[in-house]
Amino acid sequence: MSKEAKQEHPLPKLAVVIMAAGKGTRLKSRRPKVLHEVGGKPLLSHVIGTAARLAENSDIYAIIGHEAERVRAAMASTGVQFIEQKEQRGTGHAIQCAREAIAGYEHILVLSGDVPLITADTLQHLMTLHLAEGAAMTILTATPEDPAGYGRVIRRSPDRSDVDAIVEQKALKGEQHSIREINSGIYAFKVAPLLKYLDKLSNDNSHREFYLTDMAAHLHTGGEKVAALKAEEAVEVLGANTIAELVALDANLRMATARRLMAGGVTIFRPETCVIDAEVEVEPDTIIEPFVQLLGKTRIGAECRIRSYSVIENCTLGADVVVLQSCVLTESVVSDSARIGPFARIRPGSEIGQEAHVGNFVETKKAKLGKGAKANHLTYIGDAEVGAGSNIGAGVITCNYDGVHKHLTRIGQKVFVGSDSTLVAPIEIGDGAYIGAGSCITRDVPSGALAVGRSRQVVKEGWAVARHAAMEKMKSTS
The missing domain is CATH 3.90.550.10 (Spore Coat Polysaccharide Biosynthesis Protein SpsA; Chain A)
Known part of the structure; x- marks a missing residue:
């Protein structure tokens, strides 16, 4: 009123x-x-x-x-x-x-x-x-x-x-x-x-x-x-005396919410397939695709695109954010022009910075990603701070839990963390540092340094040929 x-x-x-x-x-x-x-x-x-x-x-x-x-x-x-x-x-x-x-x-x-x-x-x-x-x-x-x-x-x-x-x-x-x-x-x-x-x-x-x-x-x-x-x-x-009547009320209320949002300039494709709670707010020129769930007190800025099968609960999204298919975001903040997904999970307490990328099968929890930071594939970032412009490679894990307490990982600006690396917290990686792929990092890394934490590769020529021959001989005598 x-x-x-x-x-x-x-x-x-x-x-x-x-x-x-x-x-x-x-x-x-x-x-x-x-x-x-x-x-x-x-x-x-x-x-x-x-x-x-x-x-x-x-x-x-x-x-x-x-x-x-x-x-x-x-x-x-x-x-x-x-x-x-x-x-x-x-x-x-x-x-x-x-x-x-x-x-x-x-x-x-x-x-x-x-x-x-x-x-x-x-x-x-x-x-x-x-x-x-x-x-x-x-x-x-x-x-x-x-x-x-x-x-x-x-x-x-x-x-x-x-x-x-x-x-x-x-x-x-x-x-x-x-x-x-x-x-x-x-x-x-x-x-x-x-x-x-x-x-x-x-x-x-x-x-x-x-x-x-x-x-x-x-x-x-x-x-x-x-x-x-x-x-x-x-x-x-109308009231509800049966579960069927309750579900009908829910459908009426959610459709009314969708109509309110559409009247305010939000595009909702197939609104009957979406689940949008009554207190959700969305700014004009945002596009919501079919089968999206917007729950709780979620706030979404202007000119965003939320693609199908994503679930966003009690989150705040800035303007021009893209959430690709099948992402789950809970109690977190995503800043302007960030890109999420597909198949990403943003757990409570995460802050995804402006123009940051969180890609497919990446999970964050109480993580802060600075402007333009990227974690594009198969990565877990928990209890961590990632500086602006840093790149987190595929398969990287921040090891934040020692069985009793959670510990913080700090990654500076413009850091490159190679694929399949593990960072054992508490640990700090300085600005501009490089972490070699496949490393297990257990000590702080100074700014501008290269850290490689893996055993030296050993090559034994002819070992595999001899192994196969021995196996064949064992089969023939058994």
């Missing part, structure tokens, strides 16, 4: 109450329902983030119950306040548990912890209508293609916002079966009438639970105004 929209329709301080106590039995999972992930983060994290964007000066409460401590720990960094519903006896009972917390507010907004696609704009429109109508309760509704399983909203007339009641599907009668407008489970309430009628909720139903939906009828009967706002996109109010 834009800052202009917030300034045009500023909201009063309110309490946002998120229903997050349910078990999610139909998911058939030991994980709490609201901790199942879509778009790269838990369902509840999406809802908390939207609530925070909607009302920056308001308080957010999560009503937790099933696996309460696990949910509390997972959401501890969000700053949300927790209310525990020790017995899960329905949505009405959840608000009864929150009675003391909400009593000091004039209005509250009730959200569902398993509805991750709801937008701050839609909630802003809901609250704006709620305040303009002076309603005691305002219901967010939708008209999905298939309303089966949802409670229906009974309006006083089709062209008015006034609502008489919410009727669960199994209680529909006569013409009510033709109603397609559903209750989303998202509401705005004026707190005083809510608390006045809260204890009138009954559990006289098949599940013996107290339903917040019944509040619409109680308020209407009591002469209070109950209004409704229909969401423009029904997908915003």
